[in-house]
Amino acid sequence: MNSSRNEGCTLTGALSVTTAITDGITIIHGPDGCAHHNSSLLHALQVDSDRLFAPDILSTSLSETEVIFGGEKALEETIRQAAVCEPGVLCVLTSCVSAAIGDDVQAVCRDFSHLPIVVVPTEGFLGGGFSQGVEHALIALSDLGETGEQNGRVTLIGEKNLEYEVEANYLEISRLLSLLGISIDLRFVRNIPAAAVRNLGSASLNILRDPSLIRVGNALESHFGTPFVPAFPVGLEGTRVFLETVGRILGIDSKWAVSAEQKNQNRLIESFHNIRGMVLSSGTNTHPIPSLFEELQQIFDLSFDSRGKTVPIPDPLPVGTSGLSRLLHRWRRICRE
């Protein structure tokens, strides 16, 4: 297939964000297939992660008639239909079809100024793929944020709602921040009601899930003045640097936190002493071995060679010390088999 996992369709990326608003409704202004395929995909992925998932997605059901005569009326009707449910936010996502025929989605939505509507441009044929869909959805939803006094707390930006370890990663970031005495105020956007987004402008720091969200970080910084850290931490040293960075930005002395985490990491290294010297292989994975593994190679004297035991190289990489611990558990189990 000539498309990677982060490419695909902008619409899917945006849906992974908008469907994570618990009291929101997402309207896909396109043919039924756009809604069906994406709902099926999201549903399958969530079930795979043992999560119940019944997203509130409505389709404007564009057919040939709307293509010829314009789909704006169909959108108006679907917005009215959705408004009856009094959603916290109504996300209107465009599609290839509505864009190709030139429906003025913004203008239609402006006519419903009494409703909390957010328009997300998601016409896949313009390119950009999944990641750009996530980005567009986050930037569009940030309109719901209000400027406020900095509350000394942190907002997580763009957690990967479809990844298996999304909750484990959240807990790891919470744990690390608690070492600095900081708490998370808002998960933008993961299982929150629309009203919670109002606090977006009050955070003292935004932590982006990964650097692909840099434009979101920049947009929020220029709009609300919130500084940001560009990624969740990866690797043992990376985790300590993360604590230092967060402390520096928030004016908190991170010495104690870094030293506590160092002790935690030493215990981890000790508990995995029995993987020392193992020969591993990344199998058919032809991507370059990330720098995280150079660190592991050094600490545990591991070597990567095609004759070694094939172990998974996860993408995205494990977050923090706990993520690494889970990865090492998997590797050790595989090597003992």
Place this chain on the structure above:
Amino acid sequence: MKQIALYGKGGIGKSTTSANISAALSDMGLDILQIGCDPKRDSTRMLMKGRLIPTVMDQVRERGDRAVMLEDVVFTGYGGIRCVEAGGPEPGVGCAGRGIIATFQILERLGALHGDVVVYDVLGDVVCGGFAMPMREGYAQEIYLVTSGELMSLYAANNICKAIKRLSGRSRGICRLGGVIGNGKSLDREEELIACFAERIGSNLTGFIPRSQVVQMAELNKKTVIEYAPESSQATVYRKLAGTILENTRLDIPEPLEMEELESLAYEFISE
């Protein structure tokens, strides 16, 4: 069944020419179907005593495409000519090109595409795939370009040659250029210029219609020239043109000109 399509710049006189060709062919005792493929829907007005007939897209909008019947969209006008207007969305919304494609599918389903000659009168320029529909396999085999001697009109005609050339290159593409019809704007050496243009693109001048007051008078009386002033010299011009088209067997794959060639060609006929 002969199927012809007239293409050319907007406002150049495609509908007037189409209607008069249809009227002249019908006077010869032929069964004619004229299809207006322009959302402006005024192709067949002069054949229908000035009436703007309901369009195929109007009917689709009102009752859905499956419910549209033959009698809802085919109207009989001057000399028994069957008239159809594709119509389209309101200006500025939707996709008129898709409307043309849908119209053709409906006309096929209703079995409306029959007769001795089918005349497709297509809007100004081939702006998207939908407006190239009449050129596709199974529809018009002969394309006639309507142009005056004005540069922008020649430019539009030249552009349409690109579409003809492209479609004729397909494995089963049968669409060819039948010729160029000059619709005069009373410019100096206009017929000569259009004939020269036709030759340069690898075709020929099918006929030249001089500018005439009779055309305006006929339109004000909601008739074709053939119906309004059958004895006029203008009617003779249209009859001759219709005869030439009927007899025409020359079909070319045109070679569009570059903009510079087109400009220098137009310049040749002005500078002297």
